[in-house]
Amino acid sequence: MIGGPEDAQILVIDDDPGVLIAARLALSPHVGQVTTMASPDGAPDLLASQRIDLILMDMNFTPGVSRGQEGLDWLDRLRSIDPAVSLVLMTAYGGVVLAVETLKRGAVDFVLKPWRNEKLVATVTAGAALTRARRESRDAKLRSAEFGVNEGVLIGAAPGFQHALKLIERAAPTDAPVLLMGESGSGKSAVAREIHRASRRARAPFVAVDLGAIAESGLESELFGHRRGACAGATSDRAGRIQGAQGGTLFLDEIGLSPLHVQRKLMSVIERGEVTPLGATKPMAVDVRLISATNMSLEQLGRDEVFRQDLLLRLKAVEILLPPLRRRREDVALLMEHFLAHYARKHSVPRRRLSPEALRLLEAHDWPGNVRELSHAAERATILGEGERLEPEDFPLAFANSATEREQFDLDEIEKRTIGRAMIRFNGNISLAAAALGLTRPALYRRLQKHGL
Numbered sequence: 001m002i003g004g005p006e007d008a009q010i011l012v013i014d015d016d017p018g019v020l021i022a023a024r025l026a027l028s029p030h031v032g033q034v035t036t037m038a039s040p041d042g043a044p045d046l047l048a049s050q051r052i053d054l055i056l057m058d059m060n061f062t063p064g065v066s067r068g069q070e071g072l073d074w075l076d077r078l079r080s081i082d083p084a085v086s087l088v089l090m091t092a093y094g095g096v097v098l099a100v101e102t103l104k105r106g107a108v109d110f111v112l113k114p115w116r117n118e119k120l121v122a123t124v125t126a127g128a129a130l131t132r133a134r135r136e137s138r139d140a141k142l143r144s145a146e147f148g149v150n151e152g153v154l155i156g157a158a159p160g161f162q163h164a165l166k167l168i169e170r171a172a173p174t175d176a177p178v179l180l181m182g183e184s185g186s187g188k189s190a191v192a193r194e195i196h197r198a199s200r201r202a203r204a205p206f207v208a209v210d211l212g213a214i215a216e217s218g219l220e221s222e223l224f225g226h227r228r229g230a231c232a233g234a235t236s237d238r239a240g241r242i243q244g245a246q247g248g249t250l251f252l253d254e255i256g257l258s259p260l261h262v263q264r265k266l267m268s269v270i271e272r273g274e275v276t277p278l279g280a281t282k283p284m285a286v287d288v289r290l291i292s293a294t295n296m297s298l299e300q301l302g303r304d305e306v307f308r309q310d311l312l313l314r315l316k317a318v319e320i321l322l323p324p325l326r327r328r329r330e331d332v333a334l335l336m337e338h339f340l341a342h343y344a345r346k347h348s349v350p351r352r353r354l355s356p357e358a359l360r361l362l363e364a365h366d367w368p369g370n371v372r373e374l375s376h377a378a379e380r381a382t383i384l385g386e387g388e389r390l391e392p393e394d395f396p397l398a399f400a401n402s403a404t405e406r407e408q409f410d411l412d413e414i415e416k417r418t419i420g421r422a423m424i425r426f427n428g429n430i431s432l433a434a435a436a437l438g439l440t441r442p443a444l445y446r447r448l449q450k451h452g453l
Helices: 019-025 040-049 069-081 096-104 115-152 159-172 188-197 215-225 260-272 309-315 329-347 356-364 370-384 403-408 411-425 430-437 441-451
Strands: 011-012 033-035 055-057 086-090 110-114 176-181 205-210 249-253 289-294 318-321
Touching: 011 040, 019 033, 019 115, 019 318, 033 040, 040 055, 040 069, 055 069, 069 096, 086 115, 096 110, 110 115, 110 318, 159 188, 159 318, 176 188, 188 205, 188 249, 188 289, 205 289, 215 260, 260 309, 329 356, 329 370, 411 430, 411 441, 430 441
Parallel strands: 011 033, 011 055, 055 086, 086 110, 176 289, 176 318, 205 249, 249 289
Antiparallel strands: none
C-alpha cells in the first residue's frame, strides 16, 4: 500500500523554467519527490516505468498558442497509460469553459497561474490521495477476483470459516508470524498469499517453500544459502530463499517436517533478524515476515522430538485453523456454483446448473481433498457433462459402490498408505514417524506388522 502525501511522487510539466522551479520549491516540503520536465514528450515513458501519483501540467507548449488544446490532448494520452493517475492542468489563460472541459476529460482539478502556494499544495496532495484510493480499490478487486477464481478460499458462510476469515483480516496488516493449520486442500497456501497481499509488504516478494518437497540434505542450503565450496555442488555463492524474501513474506509450508537443526537456525531469523549461509562466518541481516503452515495437529507439534517448542511459540503468534470442507457443508453449494461458473468461462463451454439430486450428493460427500478436490470435480463435470443440467453421474463420487470407491474409503488401506508415507518421509526412523502419526513406538510397530510393512 502506498503511504501518505509525504511519499507522493509528483511530475510537473511546463515549458517555463521559472514555473518548474517555483513548483518544486512549493511542493518539495510536502511530498516525497518532485520530478520536472519542460515538455510532455518524455512523460509516457516515465509513467510506464515508475509510479507517479499526480501530474501537474501546463496546457500550452507551442509559443503563441493559448487555447489549451495541447493540454487536453496530453490529458487523454496520459490517462490512457495509467487511468488511476490524477492530473491537474494549469494555465495563465483561465476561463470557465476551458476549466469545465478539462474536468470533463478526466482532470481532477484546474490551477491558474500565478498560484497561491497553500492552494497548490492542497490541490496536489488531494489529487495524490485520490490516486492512492483508486489504486487500492483496483488492487482489492484484483485480489478478490484472483482468489475467487483460483482457490475459492475466501468464499463461505460457515461459522468456522467466518471465524478464520476474521482472523486473516486482522492479522494481515501486521508483521506478526502466522501459523496456518488445516488439512491438505483446505486453502493454506492461498490464505498465505492473501495475508501477504493485504499486508504492508505487498509490493515486496512472496517466497513459498514446501519443506516436504525438498530433500533434507539440501534443505539448509535452499533456505539459508551457501558460500562457494560449503557443500556438495556449491560451485558459487548462492542466496537462500530467506534472503530472496527480503522485505516481503516467507511462506514455509509443511513446517512440521523441518529437521531440528533447521528449526534451530530459523530461531535466529525470528529472534535476531539474521541468517548465516552455509560456509559463511558472519550472519546477514534479513527482514522477512514468516507465515507457516502444517496439517499436523498442535498435539503432534507439541512433541519435543518433532518440533522445538520455543520456535513453535514464536511461529504461532497468530494461529488460524482452516476447517475441512466436511465441517462446512453449507458452503459446498456456494463453492460449486462459483467453480462451475469459472470453468465454464475458462473452457468456453455452456454454463450448466446442478440438479437437486447432484447437489444433495455433493453436500453429503466428505470431500477428503477439501476445496481442492471440489474444484477438480467442478472442472471435470464442466468439461465432460453433456446435458443441460449436471446430474449425479457427472461426478465420480456418485459411484460410491464401485470397487475403486470402496478402496478409497477403506480405513485399513488408508492407514497402510499413511504409515508408509510417514516411514518414507522420516527415512525409517520409528521415533519420528510415530510422533508425526500421533502414535507410541509400540503402537507403530504393531501397525507395521499388521500391514506387512
